[in-house]
Amino acid sequence: MPSAVLLLPAAGLVRGACLDAAYREVPNRIPLGMAAAWLAALALWPPGWSVAGASAAAAAVVLGAGFVFFAAGLMGGGDAKLMAATALWLTPAEAAAFVMATFLAGGVLALAALAAGRLPLPARGPLARLRALDAGAGRGLPYGVAVAAGGLFVLGGKAGILGL
Numbered sequence: 001m002p003s004a005v006l007l008l009p010a011a012g013l014v015r016g017a018c019l020d021a022a023y024r025e026v027p028n029r030i031p032l033g034m035a036a037a038w039l040a041a042l043a044l045w046p047p048g049w050s051v052a053g054a055s056a057a058a059a060a061v062v063l064g065a066g067f068v069f070f071a072a073g074l075m076g077g078g079d080a081k082l083m084a085a086t087a088l089w090l091t092p093a094e095a096a097a098f099v100m101a102t103f104l105a106g107g108v109l110a111l112a113a114l115a116a117g118r119l120p121l122p123a124r125g126p127l128a129r130l131r132a133l134d135a136g137a138g139r140g141l142p143y144g145v146a147v148a149a150g151g152l153f154v155l156g157g158k159a160g161i162l163g164l
Contacts, residue, residue, distance in 0.1 A: 005041050005045065006089065008034070009037070009086055009088075012030050013152055014152075016030040016147070017142070020143070020145060021142040025076075026144045032085075034086065034088070034089075035088055038055075038085075056088065058087050058091070058096075059087040062083050062087040066081070076140070079144050079147055083102065090154060090155075097157075101149070101151075102146050102147050103150075104150070105145075105153075106141070109142075109143070109146045110141060
């Protein structure tokens, strides 16, 4: 599969992160579009269907784990679906690295939210957006941002952009 094809899931991740940051929701059309693009990519580029089973199994495991976190109130359902749709594009080993990178990015996001709640931030300008990360607002963290960070990191390595 050409590296340029990985721009499809990357675009879905960026869109999902932006919507989650703005509205605390990842619409179903984002992970569904990523899954449809994955099916199209399998049909058009080798190795295609020969690796589809392993990727689908990894995505199923990620989705199951995501819904455990959702049931515990630790993650939104849209975030879990976004993670699973991203895992479709990865091998099982890459999916494991993606989950780890996502959880690390989530920790950074949580620390940023804590810091944003304790630091005086300007009412306007780029730093004012940090106020949106305030978990104390009762709306939770926009975890789609962490999912996108983890996914873009692993997809960048897969595409050879990061030299991983």
